[in-house]
Amino acid sequence: MEYKLIEKDGGLIVKGLKDFNTTHIFENGQSFRWYKEEDGSYTVVAGGKVANFLQRDDLLYADRVNKLDWEKFWHNYFDLDRDYGEIKRILSKDPVMEEAIRHGEGIRLLRQDPYETVISFIISANNQIPRIKKAVETISTDLGEYICSYKGREYHSFPEPVKLANKTPEYIKEVYRVGFRAERLKEVSRRVAYGEFDLNLVNDADLGEARQMLMTLPGVGPKVSDCILLFAYSKGRAFPVDVWVKRIMEHLYLGKDAKKKTLEGSGDELFGDLAGYAQQYLFYYARENGIGK
């Protein structure tokens, strides 16, 4: 993608981004470490950095970001080497998808840290987004490194695995309010910290192998594993089926009471290697319209 970077007042202005909308990117449940400010901008914690993004027309005002940060980190984080225009053109051959895409035309799949994504989505099981966000924030405040204070809030990085591995399940449960997920968080962190599970190997595996590897971790089932593959590893064929995707796939394509296996295979069947992108447009569309409620 062709775009320009203009340094100004210690921040950065990005001009000419396409297929990019901060609301669509952040408010679709793929990441949990963002805060919407009163001016409509988003303050984001990722990669040990804090940045604020305000989008106005075709300009993105990036505060606490310099050219080097953008090129070394945020460009990749926002998946800017991928042509979402082309993805949308292909998916739009399906008239139902065309409608869904119109509602979330600026969605992009973030390239997030694998360990943070694993922990976040184990917490997400049978849970609600505000509470997931709070748990991830509390873990970071308690165990992560202090980064800065910005617009009245203090920010900390997401901690290394060993930090969570060294806490007792009782502590994790009581301090972070994660309930029955506490034991899972500790065990997964322990395996990663002591090299029993290598998150780098997931990257090299094909989709089926990667899914099987992740599902050996406690708290990681089919849905959570596909979220991790999509939101951390850019495996665009992963197709997480949650209650919302179930509802909208039944509503738009499959009819009610579709079998679990039919649902999980429907992404591949209908959208092939773009299933994960299709899932994001459908999810945003379903949530926005309250389909199936």
Add this chain to the structure above:
DNA sequence: GTCCAGGCTTTCC
């Protein structure tokens, strides 16, 4: 092997 019920913590609507 597949399917399903019940349980799990706590918060939010």
Add this chain to the structure above:
DNA sequence: GGAAAGCCTGGA
């Protein structure tokens, strides 16, 4: 009170 971007266990 019921539901919540589910997973795990046990039993059919």
